[in-house]
Structures are given as structure tokens and as C-alpha cells.
Amino acid sequence: MSRTAWRWSRRPSAPSSPRSRPFRSKPGTWRRCSGANAVMSCRSPAGRRRHRPPEEATMQPEPITCRLIVEAVAEFYGLSIVDLLSHRRPQRVTRARQVAMWAAKRLTTRSLTDIGRFVGGRDHATVSHAVRVVDELRERDADFRQQTDDVVLAVEATARTLARFHANGPEDVDPVAVARRILATPRGVPIVSIPEITALASAVSAQELTDSSKMMTGPMKRFRSEPRDRESEFDLYRAVAEVLEADRALKQAQWTHGERGAQARLDRGLKALRETFERETEHVD
CATH class of the missing domain: 1.10.287 (Helix Hairpins)
Structure with missing residues (x-):
């Protein structure tokens, strides 16, 4: 090899571009990335234990109301709220109505009288009978027991979602009390909220549907x-x-x-x- 060739071979090569340069992580990089991912996904660094985010750990669930249960049961069984609140007696509607009363007895602190008033204006005996029928069916029928458990889970999940987004759930409104308050101020302008208007409309529609069913049958x-x-x-x-x-x-x-x-x-x-x-x-x- 000539002296000139030897001199050129000893010169340092041009630095490679950042794109062609192979990636070499620094010591501890993978550990730090794994730990950050564990924090974001609410896992322990070992991946063996899950925990709730801090905001959910201190979050109070939204109170479950009878109206929320009625809406969830109607959605679960593919019925309208008017059908559920009416006095129609097809077996499918009756069974869904009984499940709504049973779930209200289990998930709320309302009395049987209050539950009956918020579920279409039923009396204490009707709610007690519905709760007893659902409990008996749950003991005999495994599929029905699974259905009712799914209803309870759906209601609780809805309440947690409302609490997480700080949203107001449907309120329990007595349409009879609202109507009496409106009639008590004939000359004034009563203040009626949207949930109260919805409760009045549902009660009137349910009564109209009940009257038409009786008239046709x-x-x-x-x-x-x-x-x-x-x-x-x-x-x-x-x-x-x-x-x-x-x-x-x-x-x-x-x-x-x-x-x-x-x-x-x-x-x-x-x-x-x-x-x-x-x-x-x-x-x-």
C-alpha cells in the first residue's frame, strides 16, 4: 500500500445521518417507559395488580333513582317508557314492569309505596307482589336470574358513568304532585322543570294508552x-x-x-x- 492510500484509510469516516444510525437505548430507558405505561393504564409495574384511577377512587356514585331504573329496564327489554308505566297486561310488558319494581326495591332506599308511585302509580300491594314473583322466578330459572343480574349491572354502570362525567341523572318526579302544584296556582305562572314536564307527559301517555287498551279489549x-x-x-x-x-x-x-x-x-x-x-x-x- 502506498503512503497516500495508507493516509486516506486512517482518516475518520463521515458521520452517519440520524436516520441511518441504529437506535441504542440508554440504560434504564425501557424501565422508565414501562413504569409510565403502567401508571397510565392503572397497573402495577409488575402487571399483576390493577387499581382504580385516583379520581375514581374518591368519586361518589350517582344516586340511583326509580326513573333511572325504569329507563334502563325499558331499554333492556326493548319497550318504551310509556308501555312500562301503563297498565297494559301483555306478559312481556308485565314481566319487565315487575323487574323494574324489584330492581328499585334492591337498588334504592325508597319505600314500596314510593316505588309504586314512581312506576306508573301502583299501590303497595302491587309492588310487594312483583318483588315476590321476581324472587321466586330467580330461584327457579337460571336464565331469568342472569337477566335480572344484567339489569342491575346496567343500572349501576349507568350511575357510575353519570358520576364520572358529573352529569345529572333522571330524577324521581311524582306527576300527581306536579299537577296539583300547577292547579294550585291558576293565575300565576308555575315553574315547571324539564324532568317534571317529562314525568307529566309520560303519565298522560301511559294513561291514554291504558284507556285505549281497555276500550279495545x-x-x-x-x-x-x-x-x-x-x-x-x-x-x-x-x-x-x-x-x-x-x-x-x-x-x-x-x-x-x-x-x-x-x-x-x-x-x-x-x-x-x-x-x-x-x-x-x-x-x-
Whole structure:
């Protein structure tokens, strides 16, 4: 090798770019990253123990109300709140209503009288019977016991979520007390909150649905006992079909811009059904 070649071979090479330079972590880097990740994911550094974040450890859960339970049970069974608060007696609606009373007895400190008042205006005996029926079914049916346990978990999870985001849950409002307060100030302007308006609307809708169900199931048998002409029967059946279709449309339009129109359609259908029924049965007596 010549002297010039030897001299060039001894020169230091140009430094490599940061992108081509291999990554070499400093001692302890991986340990610090692992510890930070454990803190963020609420794990111990060994990954064997989980703990709650500090804000959740000191967080008080949102008080569970009967209204919250009614909404959770209605959502769980695929029913509307109006169906649950009404006095309709299909087996599916009745069972969901009994589960709501049982859950309210278990998760709240309300008395049986208060629970009945907030779940559609029932009395003490009805709530006691519902609690007893659900307890008996839980002992016999494992699937039903799992369903009711899922309902309880859903209600408790909702309460924890509301508390975490500092949100107000649905309140327990007695619609009868609200109505009496409004009637007590006929000349003034009573202050009514949104939950109170919602409770009044639910109570009125449930009562209207109950009255329409009784009208279509009770006196209808008497009407069928005396045959009428085909045109009269068709008018009555058409009115009933319109009410059922309007009620189905109202359930689908809840919490949308079309809810007001759907409610107006249901009111018109109920009025037409009542007029048709009175017209066709006025000569029965």
C-alpha cells in the first residue's frame, strides 16, 4: 500500500445521518417507559395488580333513582317508557314492569309505596307482589336470574358513568304532585322543570294508552256479540289499525324532530276511534 492510500484509510469516516444510525437505548430507558405505561393504564409495574384511577377512587356514585331504573329496564327489554308505566297486561310488558319494581326495591332506599308511585302509580300491594314473583322466578330459572343480574349491572354502570362525567341523572318526579302544584296556582305562572314536564307527559301517555287498551279489549267483546253490518265493522277495524300504526310510528320517532307530528297523529287516531266506537255502540243498549 502506498503512503497516500495508507493516509486516506486512517482518516475518520463521515458521520452517519440520524436516520441511518441504529437506535441504542440508554440504560434504564425501557424501565422508565414501562413504569409510565403502567401508571397510565392503572397497573402495577409488575402487571399483576390493577387499581382504580385516583379520581375514581374518591368519586361518589350517582344516586340511583326509580326513573333511572325504569329507563334502563325499558331499554333492556326493548319497550318504551310509556308501555312500562301503563297498565297494559301483555306478559312481556308485565314481566319487565315487575323487574323494574324489584330492581328499585334492591337498588334504592325508597319505600314500596314510593316505588309504586314512581312506576306508573301502583299501590303497595302491587309492588310487594312483583318483588315476590321476581324472587321466586330467580330461584327457579337460571336464565331469568342472569337477566335480572344484567339489569342491575346496567343500572349501576349507568350511575357510575353519570358520576364520572358529573352529569345529572333522571330524577324521581311524582306527576300527581306536579299537577296539583300547577292547579294550585291558576293565575300565576308555575315553574315547571324539564324532568317534571317529562314525568307529566309520560303519565298522560301511559294513561291514554291504558284507556285505549281497555276500550279495545273490554267493550269490544260486547260489540262483537251483536253483529253489525260489514261497513260499520270495517270502519271500526280501520280506526283500530290507524291507532296501532300511529303508536308504532310514535315509538320510532321518539327524541327526533318528527315526535310532535307522530304524537298529533296518535291523538287524532284515538279521537277518531272513540267517536267511531261511540257511534257504532250507541244502539247496543
